[in-house]
Amino acid sequence: MTRDELLAAVPVHEYEGRPFYVNLAEIPQPWRDQFWAALYGSQCPKIDGIERAAYAWDWECWANSCWYGRQGPEGLQP
Numbered sequence: 499m500t501r502d503e504l505l506a507a508v509p510v511h512e513y514e515g516r517p518f519y520v521n522l523a524e525i526p527q528p529w530r531d532q533f534w535a536a537l538y539g540s541q542c543p544k545i546d547g548i549e550r551a552a553y554a555w556d557w558e559c560w561a562n563s564c565w566y567g568r569q570g571p572e573g574l575q576p
Contacts, residue, residue, distance in 0.1 A: 520557045522550040
């Protein structure tokens with residue numbers, strides 16, 4: 499899977515018409531576990547009915563390997 503395919507595969511849920519969060523259950527493995535580990539110490543939104551969520555901007559930044567001082571996704575094809 500390429501980076502663009504990964505980003506396209508994960509729906510970004512909106513709040514008041516703006517990108518707001520991703521449901522970690524909708525992120526394919528192994529990237530779900532990698533992203534969850536990268537979120538350690540980060541604030542995450544509390545969404546009713548969603549076990550684990552992350553802010554959309556954190557997901558996009560991590561998936562694009564631009565999250566300051568944290569490792570981006572491993573195993574993606576160029």
